[in-house]
Structures are given as C-alpha cells and as structure tokens.
Amino acid sequence: MLHIVVCIKQVPDSAQIRVHPVTNTIMRQGVPAIINPYDLYALEEALRIKDKFGAYVTVITMGPPQAENALRKALSFGADDAILVTDRAFAGADTLATSFALASAIKQIEKEMPVDLVFTGKQTIDGDTAQVGPGIAKRLNLELLTYISSIVSISPEKREIVVQRRSEGGVQVLKTRLPSLVTMLEGSNEMRFATMPSMIRAARTTVKKWNRVAAGIEDVSKIGLKGSPTVVSKVFAPTPKTVKAEIVQTESNDPQDLVGSLLMRMFTKFPQVKEELVKSACV
Amino acid sequence: MSEETKKPASKKKFELDPKLAEYRGIWVFIEHERGMPHSVSWELLGEGRKLADLLGVPLSGVVMGTPGEDTRKFCQEAFYYGADHCYLMEDLLLKDYRNQPFTKGMTDLVNTYKPEILLLGATTLGRDLAGSVATTLQTGLTADCTELNIDIDIRSLLATRPTFGGSLLCTIQTLNYRPQMATVRPRVMAMPKRDEARSGGITEHPLSMIETDIITKVLEFIPDQNTNKVNLAYADIIVSGGKGLKKQENFQLIWDLAKVLGAEVGATRPVVQSGWVEAERQVGQTGKTVRPKLYIAAGISGAIQHRVGMDAADVIVAINSDPNAPIFDFATYGIVGNAMTILPALTEAFRKELSARNVAAVAA
Secondary structure, eight states: OEEEEEEOOEEEOGGGOEEOTTTOOEEOTTOOEEEOHHHHHHHHHHHHHHHHHOEEEEEEEESOGGGHHHHHHHHHHTOSEEEEEOOGGGTTOOHHHHHHHHHHHHHHHHHHSOOOEEEEESOOTTTOOOOHHHHHHHHHTOEEEEEEEEEEEEETTTTEEEEEEEETTEEEEEEEESSEEEEEOTTSSOOOOOOHHHHHHHHHSOOEEEOTTTTTOOOGGGSTTTTOSEEEEEEEOOOOOSSOOEEOOOSSOOHHHHHHHHHHHHHHHOHHHHHHHHHHOOO | OHHHHHSOOOSSOOOOOHHHHTOOSEEEEEOEETTEEOHHHHHHHHHHHHHHHHHTOOEEEEEEESSSHHHHHHHHHHHHTTOSEEEEEEOGGGSSOOHHHHHHHHHHHHHHHOOSEEEEEOSHHHHHHHHHHHHHHTOOEEEEESEEEEEGGGTEEEEEEEEGGGTEEEEEEEOSSSSEEEEEOTTSSOOOOOOTTOOOEEEEOOOOOOGGGOOOEEEEEEEOOGGGOOOOTTOSEEEEEOGGGOSGGGGHHHHHHHHHHTOEEEEOHHHHHTTSSOGGGBBSTTSBOOOOSEEEEESOOOOHHHHHHHTTOSEEEEEESOTTOGGGGTOSEEEESOHHHHHHHHHHHHHHHHHHHHHHHHHO
C-alpha cells in the first residue's frame, strides 16, 4: 500500500485580516483560522490516490497547539493519521528551519512505514513563499515536482509517477520515480465534502503530538529563530503617497457629468494616455 | 538588535566576518526556455546594477543552457542590460528545465565563485530553483520582493516584501549566511535601457553530471494556446473589478468597458476566489504585477495585497462608493460613487470620445 504524507498549515483567513487604521498594526482578534486553501488541493489529490489504489494518508503540520483543529478537519475529509509537530523551540522559524523540522518529522514517520509520496500546497496564503516544499524535498532526497496541475499516472509496482507541471508558456509532462514530493497547483481538483462516517472517525482519532525530541531533532541550532538564516528587521505599513487621488466632483454628481469631467481632466494632463487609447480602442 | 551587539566590531568601522567577506558580487539568473529569454531577467539586471553600484562590486549574469550560439547570445543580452560579466554553463542536459541538474549547476557555480547576492525571477522556474538552491546551500531566501536595497554599513541586502496576506510590508535580511538570495516577480522592477555598446567577459564552467544521474525525464512540452492567453502583465490598459461590484453578473460591466478600450481585464483576489474570472486575471501579491499606462479600478478597496500589484501604473482611476477606501490614497483620479452606474457611463463616454478622435485622425 502506498503511504502518502500531506503537509498542511493552519493560517489566518487573510481575507478577514484588518489593519488598525490608527496604529497600523495587525488586528488578529476574531480572525478565523483555516487550512491553507492551497493545501486542500494537495490533500484532495492524496485522497484520490487513496480511492484509486488504496493508500495510507498521514497529515502533518507544524504549529501551535490550536493547529490540531486543522488536522482534525483533514481527518474528517478522509486522512488516516494526523501528527502535530509542536514545540516552543520552533517559534520564529523561517522557511529553511521549517523545512528542517518537517523533514525530520517525516524521517520519524518513515521509521514506522516508508513514505512514497509527500504532498504540499504550492504555497501558503500567509507566507506566500513556496519554499518549504522544495526544502523538504531536498532534505529527504525526494524528486521535486512543483506546480503540478495534474497527476497523469502512478504505477505503485514500477514506482513511477507521470505528472503535468505548469511552467512558463506551457505544460511540462514529467516522469520520475517514487518517492517524490508534489506541490499541487490551485484549481487542480475540487475538495470533497466530509462524510458523516469519516467525521465520526475523525472525532475518535487521536492526533499525535510530537515535540522537538519526538520529531527526532537533537540539534536545536537548526530550528526556530536560531536555525533561520533570515531575520525580519522591520515590519511597517506602506507609506501613503503624499499626493492623494484627485476626486472628480461635479455640481450634479450625475454619472455622465462625472465621467465627462474625468476624461477632460485626464486627457488634458496625460495626453499620452489618450494617444494610447486611440491606438488600442475598438470603437 | 542582538545580532549586531554580538559582533566584536567597533562602532567606527564594521568588519564583515572573513568567511562572509569571501563572497563578493551580485548575480542574476538569466532565465530562458525554448530560445526565449524571460524579461524578468533584464528587469533584475536593472535592479542588480543599482545594488552593485552601491556595493562597488561587479554585476554578473548566470546563463545555463545547451551548448551553442542560442545560449551564448543571452550572455550578450545580459551585458546590454547592465551585466559586467557572465557565468556560462553549457550542457545538453540543460535543454529543458529540470530541478536536479539546474540545482546542481547553480550550487556548484555559487560554491566556486561565491557571489554575495543571488537574484532570480519569481516564476515557476525561478521559485522551484531558488527554493532548492537555498536549501542545498543552507542560506536565506526571501520570496517575491517588491523592493531591494543595501544596508551599506554592513553590506547587507534589504529585501522588502508584503506580509500577513499583504496588509503590511516587512524587510528581511540574511545577516550571517551567504549568498543572500531573493526572488522578484515579473514587472515589479522597471525594465532597464538596452545598451548595445556594453560588453563583458565570460567565465565558462562545466556541469559535472551525466544523464543517468538525473532521475526526472521530460516526456513532452505542451505549449499554451496563444489564442486564449491572458497577457495581463504586459498590458498597457487594464480595467479591473473588485468585490464592490457585488455579484458576478455586474462584472460584465468591466468586460464592456475593456472591450471599448481594447484593454485587458484584471481582478482582485476575492473576485478570483469567488470564481467570477479565471485565476490568470488576478492582480496583486499572489497574482500578476502590472505596469500599464492606464489602470481603471472599479469596486476595489485598494488593500496592500492588490496595491503592490498595480501601483506602478502611470495613471490610476478609482471608482468606489466608500470615500474612505484606501485606493483613493494612491489613485490618480477618484470617483466616489456606485460602480454599477459609473461604469456604463464611462464606457459610453470613452466610446464617444475615442470614435470622434478616430474620425478626426482619419480625416487628417
């Protein structure tokens, strides 16, 4: 049976993050935590392989204790096992330290059962770096397959996988060996609904909690802030432009008058915009 | 900062750790596939030139590809766009992009010639390669930077990027590791002038690999169909819509205006997430960065996530019913009003204005 590890991350629903208008600080209160949307494509793809070939799907996340909720959700979709890698020592990790911790934990998982495939989303919506997947692949010597739009075929016997990879200007069809690491592209599939039996099973499944030692990490200089080559030296709100928009107003504020006034002002001040429009317009 | 207090250097003169000081110069990875260079490479050379001049070091291009003139010509182009030097790796194994040989080639080059900064385009290729190279070299990598600068006192790259889903910016440094790596998305940096009078030297370096070392094989390449390709990043006129348009049907008003203007259609992340338009039309931190001559934003509040993708536009026209929407802080012109009534009026006004102009132009 194939063993698939899916790496997920719990992220704040960025659509709901607000910046305080006066202090310019992030207002996290009441922002719901969700599974990183890109990771759902990875999880669904793993579950489809499970449906087709039979597979054991382990979900893993690194995060604070409350990230257990993301794992429970993943179990309710149909994952078989869930591991929360959580330790204060991981705090402040950048992508290099994160990939080290996750790769170490996956090595521990392998001691129980060899891993054939690792799935991640193409990136997270809070960090947007797309670096942790490649990092894990390099550390575990897995064949790296990024931006995968479709898994064409898997042969568990021949230990081969054929995928379609989004690249600039087209799609590469790649064939490689297992074990490999796949980062799934958005829109590559549609997440299933959790079924009642799997929700019940999820509620009964114990989420394993691994600290640094359980994740097989001895060297603390490789994790958390210490293991991170990058440091955030400044966080700031973008400087507002000194010149704000010229607000177009007319006496009537009737749409026709407003747009008429806009065009007059814009074409007077920026004749090059008009030239450009004359070139491209289809009227 | 604790990092700085640890250093024995006095306040007067900063001295870089000798191991780090071995790394000198700025490198830009010159991306090309199937004979076509990616213009983000030239944009990066433009930005790299500024950084190199600040540090007083050479700017080099890294060109990897199959042996022959087709690959070598990219060195020449790199000189025209500002490089002083090129590192050239030619091998048949570098025909199509594959992670393994490119990672091996790039890490070998870095370990041999030791640049202090390595910049790559944040394309599917660049991000795949950058993440692998940074992990192999065990160094810091900052993705999708919107601004690059140098802290000249400590010769450190200041890489600024949006954070927290694009609501704030942060500056990231790699203080104790080299090279300092960063990726930048296409169109974020301005295109430098091409100067055919420029030239430079080439250092050749072999790829020490054979095909049987490489596990992944390319079976086929299926090019995108040009007919339905969205060329948002390089469009001169863009009409974009946000969630302020309330429902998908109203997004038609954006298409109507774009059609009259011969413009491309853009959208915000929430619009794409709701499935109103395809993902290729998303403008912003996780979508495309654009630099049009005219950007019309309707029903868009102007969150940083969107702003970083479009505020390099020459002229921004914003239509929003909320007079306090952040977009009015950086747009050129603003109309406070209902996009559903303003947009049709605007389409009509442009139609009249531009057809009259066309008639006059033809008559003259």
